Amino acid sequence: MQASGAVMTGEVAAFFDTPITALPQIRAGTVRALGVSTSKRLAVGPEIPTIAEAGVANYEVTGWNGVLAPANTPRPIIDKLNKTIVEALKTPEIEKFLIEQGLEPAGNSPEEFARLMHTDIEKWIRLTREAGIKPQ
Numbered sequence: 001m002q003a004s005g006a007v008m009t010g011e012v013a014a015f016f017d018t019p020i021t022a023l024p025q026i027r028a029g030t031v032r033a034l035g036v037s038t039s040k041r042l043a044v045g046p047e048i049p050t051i052a053e054a055g056v057a058n059y060e061v062t063g064w065n066g067v068l069a070p071a072n073t074p075r076p077i078i079d080k081l082n083k084t085i086v087e088a089l090k091t092p093e094i095e096k097f098l099i100e101q102g103l104e105p106a107g108n109s110p111e112e113f114a115r116l117m118h119t120d121i122e123k124w125i126r127l128t129r130e131a132g133i134k135p136q
Helices: 002-009 019-028 077-090 094-102 110-131
Strands: none
Touching: 002 019, 019 077
16 A cells, blocks of 8 residues: 555655554554544554544544445345345354454444445535535
8 A cells, every 4th residue: 555655654644544454564563553533442452542532522433344235136135145244244253353353343234234324424424514625
C-alpha cells in the first residue's frame, strides 16, 4: 500500500487504515497506532486507545463487511445463505482468525444488516452536509 509506505518513510504524517492491514506494521514497529476509530478498543490491540479516549469526543467510525445478493433473490435462498454464513462465522476457527485480524464477527439477520447499512448511509449523508463537503 502506498499510504502505509508513505507513513513509514515520513512522507505522510498519518492516515487511517484497517486493522487487518495495519496490525502487521504496528507489530513490526514500522508504524505507531494513535487510536482506533471504533467505540471500544480492539481485543488484539488493547493498548491502542480509541480516538474518543485520545481526545476527540464522540468519535466513532466502524467499518463492516457483508454479503449482498440481487434484490429478486428468493427469500428461501437468502435465508439459507444467511444461516450458512452465520454458522461459519461462529465456528471457533473462523472466529479466532477474524479476531486475530482485528475484526469482530457479527453474523446478523438480513434485516439487521439492511438497518446497519441504511443507518450508516444516513449518518454519512448528514455529516458531509453538516461539514459542507461537496462531491468533486
